[in-house]
Amino acid sequence: MNRVPSLDDIRSAHLRILPYIxxxxxxxxxxxxxxxxxxxxxxxxxxxxTGSFKFRGAVNAxxxxxxxxxxxxxxxxxxxxxxxxxxxxxxxxxxxxxxVMPETSPDVKKKAVAGYGAGITFCKPGQAxxxxxxxxxxxxxxxxxxxxxxxxxxxxxQGTASLELLEEVKDLDVVVAPVGGGGLLGGxxxxxxxxxxxxxxxxxxxxxxxxxxxxxxxxxxxxxxxxLTIADGLLTSLSELTFNIIRNxxxxxxxxxxxxxxxxxxxxxxxxxxxAEPSSATVLAAVGENPGQFRGKRIGLIISGGNVDLTRLPx
Amino acid sequence: MNRVPSLDDIRSAHLRILPYIxxxxxxxxxxxxxxxxxxxxxxxxxxxxTGSFKFRGAVNAxxxxxxxxxxxxxxxxxxxxxxxxxxxxxxxxxxxxxxVMPETSPDVKKKAVAGYGAGITFCKPGQAxxxxxxxxxxxxxxxxxxxxxxxxxxxxxQGTASLELLEEVKDLDVVVAPVGGGGLLGGxxxxxxxxxxxxxxxxxxxxxxxxxxxxxxxxxxxxxxxxLTIADGLLTSLSELTFNIIRNxxxxxxxxxxxxxxxxxxxxxxxxxxxAEPSSATVLAAVGENPGQFRGKRIGLIISGGNVDLTRLPx
Numbered sequence: 049m050n051r052v053p054s055l056d057d058i059r060s061a062h063l064r065i066l067p068y069i070x071x072x073x074x075x076x077x078x079x080x081x082x083x084x085x086x087x088x089x090x091x092x093x094x095x096x097x098t099g100s101f102k103f104r105g106a107v108n109a110x111x112x113x114x115x116x117x118x119x120x121x122x123x124x125x126x127x128x129x130x131x132x133x134x135x136x137x138x139x140x141x142x143x144x145x146x147x148v149m150p151e152t153s154p155d156v157k158k159k160a161v162a163g164y165g166a167g168i169t170f171c172k173p174g175q176a177x178x179x180x181x182x183x184x185x186x187x188x189x190x191x192x193x194x195x196x197x198x199x200x201x202x203x204x205x206q207g208t209a210s211l212e213l214l215e216e217v218k219d220l221d222v223v224v225a226p227v228g229g230g231g232l233l234g235g236x237x238x239x240x241x242x243x244x245x246x247x248x249x250x251x252x253x254x255x256x257x258x259x260x261x262x263x264x265x266x267x268x269x270x271x272x273x274x275x276l277t278i279a280d281g282l283l284t285s286l287s288e289l290t291f292n293i294i295r296n297x298x299x300x301x302x303x304x305x306x307x308x309x310x311x312x313x314x315x316x317x318x319x320x321x322x323x324a325e326p327s328s329a330t331v332l333a334a335v336g337e338n339p340g341q342f343r344g345k346r347i348g349l350i351i352s353g354g355n356v357d358l359t360r361l362p363x
Numbered sequence: 364m365n366r367v368p369s370l371d372d373i374r375s376a377h378l379r380i381l382p383y384i385x386x387x388x389x390x391x392x393x394x395x396x397x398x399x400x401x402x403x404x405x406x407x408x409x410x411x412x413t414g415s416f417k418f419r420g421a422v423n424a425x426x427x428x429x430x431x432x433x434x435x436x437x438x439x440x441x442x443x444x445x446x447x448x449x450x451x452x453x454x455x456x457x458x459x460x461x462x463v464m465p466e467t468s469p470d471v472k473k474k475a476v477a478g479y480g481a482g483i484t485f486c487k488p489g490q491a492x493x494x495x496x497x498x499x500x501x502x503x504x505x506x507x508x509x510x511x512x513x514x515x516x517x518x519x520x521q522g523t524a525s526l527e528l529l530e531e532v533k534d535l536d537v538v539v540a541p542v543g544g545g546g547l548l549g550g551x552x553x554x555x556x557x558x559x560x561x562x563x564x565x566x567x568x569x570x571x572x573x574x575x576x577x578x579x580x581x582x583x584x585x586x587x588x589x590x591l592t593i594a595d596g597l598l599t600s601l602s603e604l605t606f607n608i609i610r611n612x613x614x615x616x617x618x619x620x621x622x623x624x625x626x627x628x629x630x631x632x633x634x635x636x637x638x639a640e641p642s643s644a645t646v647l648a649a650v651g652e653n654p655g656q657f658r659g660k661r662i663g664l665i666i667s668g669g670n671v672d673l674t675r676l677p678x
Contacts, residue, residue, distance in 0.1 A: 073388060075410075094636040095390075095635075095636055099636060314673060317638055317673055318673060320410075321409040321410055321414060321637060321638040321639075321669035322636060322637055322638065323632055323636040323637065323638065324636075354636035358629060358632055358633060358676070358678060359678060361673070361676070363673060363674060
């Protein structure tokens with residue numbers, strides 16, 4: 049299904065996943081508002097199950113499998129938040145999950161996925177190797193691929209975070225979401241524009257992994273080549289589907305430096321007392337690097353996740 | 364005023380400070396409940412203004428100054444959370460604040476207090492030196508001393524955290540609060556026992572700073588001598604006033620090791636995605652070290668604060 053989610057699609061997804069997800073809080077900080085000269089509303093998906101927004105999309109996809117598909121289980125390639133999210137979504141619905149991970153993945157990630165009861169298949173590093181291992185599992189187990197973002201149901205699920213944000217905070221001027229593969233920004237764009245076309249929707253992206261920015265500006269899908277950023281959730285590139293959604297429903301992509309990602313992350317930790325991962329900090333970095341654009345505005349920021357290795361902090 | 368706060372005193376304090384404080388959330392974690400085999404309700408005072416519960420007591424004390432006292436301002440000796448809390452409480456009420464700090468205090472603490480607009484007086488390290496500097500300011504400026512815990516109004520303010528907790532979570536079996544000088548545990552005890560005598564109230568204390576435990580067990584106020592613990596908010600010893608409250612209204616003091624404080628702190632960060640300081644982690648450590656006592660129970664835990672130097676983490 050390559051169609052663009054409507055607001056109704058996202059509302060239906062929300063009703064579907066409501067018994068499974070956490071309703072995450074929207075937090076504010078007087079101190080940060082003073083520092084940035086605007087009103088910031090943080091939608092805290094770091095408090096979502098498995099520690100990131102990815103659980104919304106994963107559980108929405110799992111819930112729409114038919115009985116035959118459920119028997120075969122689900123498969124994906126991801127070493128990060130989507131792997132954990134899909135594993136838990138599958139377990140909560142009593143179906144099998146197979147995760148393809150590069151054998152070079154850090155132990156902490158292997159353990160997290162194993163902890164949710166998923167089966168892990170290790171492969172050599174590289175996109176082709178991952179895809180081959182996935183195809184093998186799809187054939188062997190009759191498992192259904194749940195792609196981390198190139199999937200209509202996943203995008204609808206990710207959009208439900210802004211649905212809750214807009215319900216809770218009125219009169220927003222802007223919503224900013226991180227952009228990696230584009231599932232979150234895609235869902236956010238469809239939800240926000242479907243609700244109120246006057247609200248601007250922006251993607252925040254590391255300048256070191258700026259495929260969405262390039263694609264948006266040139267109008268031509270331009271994947272990243274060997275991106276390198278501390279925002280480890282944003283290394284992936286847009287797909288045709290997410291690019292198509294974002295070019296038509298987002299207003300702009302803002303790129304941010306590594307330095308400002310790290311500084312923004314530290315500021316969130318220090319002032320708000322919450323753990324946000326580097327990918328999440330891009331949204332505050334986007335505000336910080338462009339004060340003129342945001343001054344005096346009411347800004348929704350999607351804090352995408354809080355999965356950080358506490359023994360390897362960048363500050 | 365050396366009397367013991369009643370539930371009504373704490374309710375009045377709550378109404379008084381309500382326009383100034385944050386209503387902090389009560390968070391839960393399915394993962395931690397599974398790990399500990401009980402239902403944990405975290406009252407998150409790390410989200411309180413200035414990053415700790417201390418703001419409740421400080422603002423309650425400031426609001427009860429008469430006009431003459433307000434002109435002279437307030438003074439205290441503290442290099443930590445009470446100093447920041449009193450500084451902001453004073454500023455919000457347009458009165459002066461003088462903070463006595465040892466000249467050896469870390470820069471980060473000096474900056475925090477200065478950032479809230481308080482005047483800082485540096486003194487040589489040592490209790491006698493701090494008290495002498497305080498007395499000088501009281502004489503010179505006609506400033507009123509707001510002691511961090513040996514103060515009825517401060518204790519009433521600290522008790523308001525549990526008032527909100529009990530309002531929000533019904534049928535608690537136990538409430539656990541950290542104990543240093545005893546302001547928080549004192550206020551917590553009066554509030555909880557005044558509300559429902561069947562709820563147990565426990566203090567959590569580092570074994571390396573176990574003056575409250577010793578005093579409670581022997582029935583004789585026994586201050587710590589050179590305590591050394593990572594829980595830097597709990598180095599102080601009970602006063603006559605707080606000891607009197609705690610011996611009559613708390614059920615027990617549980618001591619915890621440094622190792623379990625650090626492990627509990629890391630677990631809170633990793634699983635709950637919130638920043639809690641070591642002093643706060645004592646309450647979870649108390650549960651972890653005594654599984655038999657807490658299994659299956661509904662437990663309120665006061666997370667006292669979230670002020671941590673992120674560049675000097677113990678893990």
